[in-house]
Amino acid sequence: MNSYQNPTRPNSISESEGLPGWTYFSPGLFDLELEVLFYSHWQFVCHVNEIKYPGEFVSYDIGAERGFVIRDSANRIHAFHNLCRHRGSRVVSGKRGQCNKVMVCPFHGWTYNLDGTLRGIARRDTFSESDFSNLGLKRIEFEIWNGLIFIRFKPGKQASISEIMNRHTREIQPYGLDRMIASPKGRITDRIEANWKAVRDVDNEGYHVPQAHPALNDLYGKDYHDETMKGETSRSVGRFTPGPRKHWSVRNYLNILPENNDLPESHRNIWLYIGIFPNLVLGFYPDCVIFYQEIPQTPTLTLQRGGVFHHKDESREMKLARYLSGRIDRETSKEDSMLSVWVSEATKSSAYDKVIFSYLEKGVLSYHDLLREKLPVTKLDVEPATPQLQDLNDRMLSAVT
């Protein structure tokens, strides 16, 4: 079989086509994607053990939305918009930190309890309002799955994260993700000058592994496969190939990696990836669990955030193996970033025409199918005009001249 087939897809685009070029740089579509995909789909923020103590918080910003999760003094977790009810300042600053008993707004000093209720107002007597009781921080919906905290800025049609992940829950249970801690050294944020979908497209297939990723190819190149998306998740597996290794990190990783007896034998020699629509991938390795996530900044700029979770009481060998798997991943992500930039740039070229896909790239196409389902406008070959704003501006201009 050398072409991708999905007889159930109800649209006019040939089954072997990807998204048209304009969808990778259109500002109008970018705004729509934020609304339709990112604000109303679950966004991963952090592991519960990253906010272990009262007052600890981790923030998460995307598009126009700013959020954070925090633990209160009764050990409960909350998710809030990071927006002071006075004049909109951030209440907590930075990517993570710890508040001391209360959150103090850095602008005029309003204070909030760790459960988000308003506690104190500087110079209260200078306000004409008498009732401040409804001015607690605005809540964001959140859900915890296997120790991972997800937030959703706007209610969407998407199911709960535990329903979405249901088909994977049994498989990942032996990894003990909910008991893991985050490695501070494993945190990375890369700036990629590419549309977020180009980054996702590169990641959604393994056809490029033998050519583009010498280390990964050495690790599992001969036995890697992607499954098409089912629901809102994808699954890919790379099984370590036996034989001599050329790559230093891979050779040492496989020599040092101890047998992980918590995992069934079938999972002791694989890297298992689970993609969660639209922008998260979890990687389950014998030595740790990793994640990476694309956070769109502009139509042609994406931040990719990543991190590593591991068991606190891991052996020295396991720690060393984790260090080496991290080296392999850093190398891979540099290679992927370059490819994402090139693919994204190409979509603007006058020479950009239809791209074609191998069966081995079916992960890209099944992801595009889901995008087309949620954003049917991406089926159009030519970018539709987004005249409303421009029209209004033009009309206002002509009214004053």
Ligand code: FES
């Ligand atoms: S904006 Fe927060 S106290 Fe004024």
Ligand SMILES: [Fe+2]
């Ligand atoms: Fe890659």
